[in-house]
Amino acid sequence: xxxxxxxxxxxxxxxxxxxxxxxxxxxxxxxxxxxxxxxxxxxxxxxxxxxxxxxxxxxxxxxxxxxxxxxxxxxxxxxxxxxxxxxxxxxxxxxxxxxxxxxxxxxxxxxxxxxxxxxxxxxxxxxxxxxxxxxxxxxxxxxxxxxxxxxxxxxxxxxxxxxxxxxxxxxxxxxxxxxxxxxxxxxxxxxxxxxxxxxxxxxxxxxxxxxxxxxxxxxxxxxxxxxxxxxxxxxxxxxxxxxxxxxxxxxxxxxxxxxxxxxxxxxxxxxxxxxxxxxxxxxxxxxxxxxxxxxxxxxxxxxxxxxxxxxxxxxxxxxxxxxxxxxxxxxxxxxxxxxxxxxxxxxxxxxxxxxxxxxxxxxxxxxxxxxxxxxxxxxxxxxxxxxxxxxxxxxxxxxxxxxxxxxxxxxxxxxxxxxxxxxxxxxxxxxxxxxxxxxxxxxxxxxxxxxxxxxxxxxxxxxxxxxxxxxxxxxxxxxxxxxxxxxx
Numbered sequence: 215x216x217x218x219x220x221x222x223x224x225x226x227x228x229x230x231x232x233x234x235x236x237x238x239x240x241x242x243x244x245x246x247x248x249x250x251x252x253x254x255x256x257x258x259x260x261x262x263x264x265x266x267x268x269x270x271x272x273x274x275x276x277x278x279x280x281x282x283x284x285x286x287x288x289x290x291x292x293x294x295x296x297x298x299x300x301x302x303x304x305x306x307x308x309x310x311x312x313x314x315x316x317x318x319x320x321x322x323x324x325x326x327x328x329x330x331x332x333x334x335x336x337x338x339x340x341x342x343x344x345x346x347x348x349x350x351x352x353x354x355x356x357x358x359x360x361x362x363x364x365x366x367x368x369x370x371x372x373x374x375x376x377x378x379x380x381x382x383x384x385x386x387x388x389x390x391x392x393x394x395x396x397x398x399x400x401x402x403x404x405x406x407x408x409x410x411x412x413x414x415x416x417x418x419x420x421x422x423x424x425x426x427x428x429x430x431x432x433x434x435x436x437x438x439x440x441x442x443x444x445x446x447x448x449x450x451x452x453x454x455x456x457x458x459x460x461x462x463x464x465x466x467x468x469x470x471x472x473x474x475x476x477x478x479x480x481x482x483x484x485x486x487x488x489x490x491x492x493x494x495x496x497x498x499x500x501x502x503x504x505x506x507x508x509x510x511x512x513x514x515x516x517x518x519x520x521x522x523x524x525x526x527x528x529x530x531x532x533x534x535x536x537x538x539x540x541x542x543x544x545x546x547x548x549x550x551x552x553x554x555x556x557x558x559x560x561x562x563x564x565x566x567x568x569x570x571x572x573x574x575x576x577x578x579x580x581x582x583x584x585x586x587x588x589x590x591x592x593x594x595x596x597x598x599x600x601x602x603x604x605x606x607x608x609x610x611x612x613x614x615x616x617x618x619x620x621x622x623x624x625x626x627x628x629x630x631x632x633x634x635x636x637x638x639x640x641x642x643x644x645x646x647x648x649x650x651x652x653x654x655x656x657x658x659x660x661x662x663x664x665x666x667x668x669x670x671x672x673x674x675x676x677x678x679x680x681x682x683x684x685x686x687x688x689x690x691x692x693x694x695x696x697x698x699x700x701x702x
Contacts, residue, residue, distance in 0.1 A: 221325040222255045222640050225316070227306060227341060228332035229259030230270075232435065233360065235277035237391075238332060241632035243278055246295045247286060248629075250637055258319045260302045270301040306333070306341055312348045320350070327355040328639055335363045339376025346380035358387040358639050358647075361452045365442065366664060367657040374650055387639050388648035392453045392560075394631030394638075397594045398460055399646075401562070404596065404618075406465050411586070414566070417545040421583065424548045424563040424699055425457050428555040430507060432679070433529070437520030444527045446499070449551040451660045455482065456648075458547055461562060462537055471645040475652060482655040486536040489662045497663055498675070498686040500530035502554040505679025512554060512679040528674045529553045532687040534694075548691060550698070554679035560590035563699045582613055587699075594628055595619040 224242070228234055239259075245251045259270060274296075278287055300319050304311035320327065329345060331338055338359055345351050359377070364370025377386060392398060405412050414420070427449055433440045440448065459478040466473035488496050503514040516523050530552030537547070564586040585599040596618040601611040629637075638646055675684035682688075682700055691697055 220255075220641060221252045221322065222328055223258060223320055223322060223325045224255070224328045224330060224636075224640065225258045225260060225320075226330045226332060227260045227337075229301075230261035230263050230265075230273070231332055233332050234259075235274065236281050237630075237632050238330070238636070239274055240278055240281050241630050241636050242298075243282070243291070243295050244286065244630065244633050245637055246298065247291050250633075251640060254322075254325075255298065255640070256300065256322070256325070257298050258300045258302055258316070260304060260306070260316065262303070262305060264303050265301055267299075267301045271296050271299060274299065306337065306344070309344050309347065312344045312350070316350075317348065326640070326642070327351075327353075328358065329355065330358040330360075330639070332360050335359070335369075335373050338363070338373055339379070342377050342380040351381060351385065354642060356385050356387055356639060356642065357381050358389055361388070361390055362443065362447055363388060363653055364657065365447055367654065367661040370654060370657045374654065378650075383650060384644075386650070387644055388650075388653055389635055389639075390452050390456050390648060391631040391635060392590070393456055393460070393646045394634040395560075395590045395594065396628045396634075397588050397590045397596065398457065400596060401460055401588055402469075412465070416541045417543055419566055420545055421565045421567045422546045422548060422694075422696060423461060423565070424561070425454055425461070425550075426559060426561050426563075426699070427453060427551040428557055428559045428682075429551075429553045430555060430558045432502065432512065432554050433515060433518050433521065437518055441521060441525060441527055445529055445531045445551055445553070446660065446664060450531050450533070450549065451656055454549045454551060455656050455659075457562060458535070458549065459652075461564070462542055462547070464541070469645075471643070471647075474645060475649045479649070479651050479655060480539075481537060482652065482659065484537050484539045484542075485659050486538050487659065487662065488533070488535075489666075493663055493666050496534040496690070498530075498532040498684060498690055499528035499667070500552065500677045500684035500687070501525075501527065501674040502529050502552075502679045503676045505554060505681070507554070507556070507680045514679075515553075526673050530555075530674070530677065530683045530687070532683060532690055534690055546694065548696075548698070550683065550687060552683050555682055556680055558592055561699065562588040562590075564588075582611070585699075587615075 226234060226238060242257060265273070275292060278292065302315050302319055304315040327350065331341055333341070342351070342357060351357070357377070364373050405415060459481045462481045463477040464480065466477050501515050504517070505512045515521060515527070515529050516525055530550070532548070532550035535547040535549060537545070566584040568583060582601055587597045587599065589595045589597070598616045598618055599613050600616060602614045604610045604612050635646060675686055677684040682698065688698065
């Protein structure tokens, strides 16, 4: 039985691209598998390449086999899912193709239209213009925009202005797939449904907060994009700042889209600017060199195919961030992200302050501190670190991790983040999508750092592939008497 009562036509621009084949179409397949979308919902894949529908279906099938867990793919489900799929070969810059090609596939007036733009953000305005001029953005039509939107504050403003000419804010769904992760949503439940945590969620009880998104892979096949983006634009400006907002926001008046997004914007506006000499003191950037992972040698970033051999693009960023408000004044947030690190992980670590006076002999107070750990990948879960007595004589204590993830949650398949967000877009629920002022406020805060790097001509610090980034990242916390959480 489908959870969705909405018939839809989802038009996927950039359907032959890596994101679509690796994430979006597999997520739509899983929604179909779990019967969470309307049985008559259709997917129109749009791309420039001249495929026959059968050829495109072969490509999709191979992608599903490659990217899905083996227990999810089966021939019977594939046969029924493939009936939803159509392929439209068209040039998205050609206005006539919207009338001669795309309109041919949109033959259900009653179905909600969801236009998913998995293209470069430079094309968003053009696509929206042609959709508007051909009367395709009427009624409850929705437009989903992939990140990154723009490459700095001004380019993001320009993209937004172009899209705003043809869409109203209620139609625009700006996606950040980290917000669709089950543990991120559970973070809100843990905070706002439990007084035991919310009463201590402030600078009086929390020593500091760490947010890490670590990748073991290098740039892979994304050199063309990554050379112009780097870790700051690709990860920090969106994913890490969004996770920071979810951790630091005030309780919303209610759990509706506008109330939650209002509180997130307040956090972004309260971020203490990092400018001038503070950039060198509080921001670390690095670039991976040759190294080793799991006993296998790895290339340097500058040796990757498509990368400028003299590139200064950062593949690692770490930052010390402060929020100037009553709840968080004086509490540092340490953010880091990087490629070619030892483990793939996404974690939020809330470290509480030490007890005022310990009657126990603690060999390493930092490692014994109470911590609430939200793990988003590779395995979702929440753990609480407490201290307990060691078995045997004496009264020495040791840290122990309590697993707060329910047993049934570990057994059940957690929906992929894109599954949740695609389902929400189809249903018309904008809660987990970004509002325009969120996007622009984040860019506004990041921009001075990007500008300073460009003007100074400074270069990223090198680190070997397979270690936790450059030495300056460790010193960023060591100066404050703290350590990164690295027992992933």
